[in-house]
Amino acid sequence: MRLAVLCVVFGLMSAPLVADEELAADLFAVVNGEEISQQTYDLFLHVGKRQRFYHGDIPEAEAAAFRREVAQRLIDRALLQAVVRERRIMPDPAQVKAQLASFEARYESRPHWQAEREGFLAELLPQAEARSQLEQLEAQVRQVGVLNEADVKAYYEANPEKFTTPERVRVSLILLGVEPWAKALQWQAAVDEAQRLIKQLQQGGDFGEMARLHSSDESAQQGGDLGYVHQGMLAEEAQQVVDALRPGELSAPVRLLKGVAIFRVEERVAPVLNPFEDVAERARALYARELSDEKWQKFIEKIRSSAEVRVRDPLLMPVNNK
Structure with missing residues (x-):
């Protein structure tokens, strides 16, 4: 049976999708004439799943996109290794030694390690050498050089949000604890109690004293004082309430995961x-990093633009081929 094979030349000179001879069943792709086995792809997929997803199980909604992402990474790796060969970049002995030492430190306490050590390290050596070569290539490409003061200041002026201390809000809290699985009557009782406390506070009651007496939050010892908080420190429902309060203003009862809260800004x-x-x-550091990232991305796009790639399974064809 003949399968449609997607043939793409990445970038501006991309070729149309055409039907071609079926690649061998044991091949994942051919990149500039270099064959990548299906076994290699499967290994990359397995490792990627374990690194990103809990228990290595891909959520169904993300499965197709993740498989294409792994395919793109594997294709890019082949392209980068070709550049390594062109530039004759040799493995750095110190980097290789450090990688092997790190692996050994991780596994030396396992049973049978000493008996199998030499075999494992022999298998890992080519991987460590390849990683060293790719790291050196990336370091070469990312080199930015010395940035002049005028350019750094222009970057600062163009990105004020990166150098602004965000608004800080000092917040106090009384939390009437309720277990998340409690019945509706218990939650309603906590809301009623919160409303009673709010009335007392509005009549001049001392917030700190009430927090010490009634709050189940650890801040009770400080009279409910949470200190200065900024965006992201509070739960979303709490943040929305606090954002709407003026200094000195009390919130209405707020239902949170662990109980019913009263906030005061x-x-x-x-x-x-x-x-x-x-x-x-x-x-200077942020600007240099952005320039470095830009150089690396342009380099990746360049090597993709001149690459001829055939993938056996159309479903694994990367979507972003720039």
């Missing part, structure tokens, strides 16, 4: 753009 400190002089080194 004590103070709001406005966002502040830090002076360039105070963040110059951070700006």
Whole structure:
């Protein structure tokens, strides 16, 4: 049986999808004439699943995209290894030695390790050498050089959000604890109690004292004082409530995972753009990293643009071929 094979030349000179002779059943792809076995793809997929997904099980909704992502990584790896050969980059002995030592430290306590050590390390040696070569290639491509002060300052001025201390809000909390699985009557009782406490507070009651007496949160010992918080520190439903409060204002009862809460905002400190002089080194580091990432991405796009790739299974054809 003949299968349709997707043939693509990546980038601007991409060839149309055409029917071609079926690749051998044991092949995943052919990249610039270099064969990649299906076994290699399956191994990459297995390792990738274990690294990203709990218990190595891919959620059904993500399965197709993840398989294509692994396919793209494997194709890119073949393209990068070809560049390594062209540039005659040799493995760095120190890097290889460190990788093998790291592996040995991880597994030396396992039974039979000493008996199987030589065999394992012999199998790992080519992988460690290849990794060293690819790391050196990436380091070469990512080199940015010395950045002048004017460019760094221009980057700072173009990206003020990266150098702004965000708004800080000082918040106090009374949490009436309720188990998540409690019955509706228990939750309603906590809401009623919260409303009673709010009335007392509105009549001049001391928030700190009430927190010490009634709150189940660990902040009770500090009179409910949570200190200064910023976006992301509170649960979403709590954050929405706090965002709407003015300093000194009490919230209505808020149902959270662990109970019913009363919040009070004590103070709001406005966002502040830090002076360039105070963040110059951070700006330089961020700008250099962005330039480095841009150089690497352009390099990947360039080697893809001149590559001829045939993939046996159309479902594994990477979507982003730029």
